[in-house]
Amino acid sequence: MKNLKSLMVISFAILSLGSFADEKVYEAKAESKGFNEDGVPIVLTVKAIKKDGKVVITDIIAQHQETKEIGAVAITKLIEEVKEKQNYNKMDNIAGATATSAGFRRAIRNAVKDIEKQN
Numbered sequence: 001m002k003n004l005k006s007l008m009v010i011s012f013a014i015l016s017l018g019s020f021a022d023e024k025v026y027e028a029k030a031e032s033k034g035f036n037e038d039g040v041p042i043v044l045t046v047k048a049i050k051k052d053g054k055v056v057i058t059d060i061i062a063q064h065q066e067t068k069e070i071g072a073v074a075i076t077k078l079i080e081e082v083k084e085k086q087n088y089n090k091m092d093n094i095a096g097a098t099a100t101s102a103g104f105r106r107a108i109r110n111a112v113k114d115i116e117k118q119n
Helices: 002-018 071-085 098-117
Strands: 026-032 042-051 054-063
Touching: 026 098, 042 098, 054 071, 054 098, 071 098
Parallel strands: none
Antiparallel strands: 026 042, 042 054
């Protein structure tokens, strides 16, 4: 019975991923200054599809040198929020990471603008 349930879960996951298989995947890279003292920007690589005229983000990879305990945690939370809610225009700051949050918002918006222009 456990094997059957596991097989059903795996099958559902594969079928769910297949819904994006026929879609063209767009990619954009954007950067913006966050908090770190050396001025190293937050760099986001964003992958998305276009569905019904809207950009649907499928993946975000962040490269940054934000503080491990605060900025890095904030970026992880922001990535999860964007992927879950698909709302990259009205994102709240993460407490204690205002500059990192602002930098992330600028970078994600710029990446999405780039994707919107792509054919």
